[in-house]
Amino acid sequence: MYAPSASSIRQGEKARLISPWMNNTDGQCLSFWYHSYGSDVGFLTVYKRLLSSNDLYPLWKINYNFGDIWNAAEITIDKTDEPWAIAFESEYGIGYFGDVAIDDVFIRNGNCPKLGSCSFESIDFCTWHNIRSPLDDFDWLIGHGQTDSAFTGPSVDHTYNDQFGYYAFIEASLPRQPNDRTILESTILMPTSTIGSCFSFWYHMYGSIGALNIYLNGVKSTEPLWLW
Numbered sequence: 001m002y003a004p005s006a007s008s009i010r011q012g013e014k015a016r017l018i019s020p021w022m023n024n025t026d027g028q029c030l031s032f033w034y035h036s037y038g039s040d041v042g043f044l045t046v047y048k049r050l051l052s053s054n055d056l057y058p059l060w061k062i063n064y065n066f067g068d069i070w071n072a073a074e075i076t077i078d079k080t081d082e083p084w085a086i087a088f089e090s091e092y093g094i095g096y097f098g099d100v101a102i103d104d105v106f107i108r109n110g111n112c113p114k115l116g117s118c119s120f121e122s123i124d125f126c127t128w129h130n131i132r133s134p135l136d137d138f139d140w141l142i143g144h145g146q147t148d149s150a151f152t153g154p155s156v157d158h159t160y161n162d163q164f165g166y167y168a169f170i171e172a173s174l175p176r177q178p179n180d181r182t183i184l185e186s187t188i189l190m191p192t193s194t195i196g197s198c199f200s201f202w203y204h205m206y207g208s209i210g211a212l213n214i215y216l217n218g219v220k221s222t223e224p225l226w227l228w
Contacts, residue, residue: 034102052127104205127186138176147169172210213226
């Protein structure tokens with residue numbers, strides 16, 4: 001779903017996409033991907049709507065040019081004792097260059113995990129992705145059990161500690177060459193509070209390998225946060 005989001009003569013005008021009414025909830029997770037692109041892009045806001053009052057309660061809001069990429073969002077819908085709905089609202093910004101789009105909207109039971117968390121057990125990268133750029137020579141993969149190359153890689157995953165659990169890995173054997181690298185990047189994460197956030201992960205490094213580095217893109221720095 002797409003809406004233009006920039007027009008010098010329509011600044012402030014809004015378009016809303018509203019879901020059907022849903023039953024009361026003990027907590028559900030709204031997840032979607034959004035595309036917010038252009039120097040003059042306007043606001044994209046997500047509201048919860050209640051049947052009794054028909055009022056709109058803001059849950060999430062952005063107004064930023066993230067570039068020509070899709071980013072993930074996950075919002076926990078708190079306990080509600082009456083029918084409710086979700087509204088996506090796009091607002092025109094000033095200028096001529098900007099659009100917003102949403103895709104893959106899902107509502108599932110239970111609270112949302114922390115955005116960026118992933119066990120890889122769904123056989124995908126959750127909200128992470130392989131980047132496509134001149135800096136990237138190959139891709140991260142999803143696997144389980146032993147890898148194809150002998151004397152490399154894990155034999156079990158960390159989540160379940162067995163050969164049926166999944167994990168993300170790279171195949172560093174041929175045809176890979178020295179200094180080849182691949183980058184797995186998270187979706188855009190919103191600014192943290194003053195106390196910061198904790199990023200944790202488990203890693204397995206076995207065989208004739210190079211380096212594993214962690215970078216924080218928002219700092220625009222070439223210095224890794226962590227390296228091994």
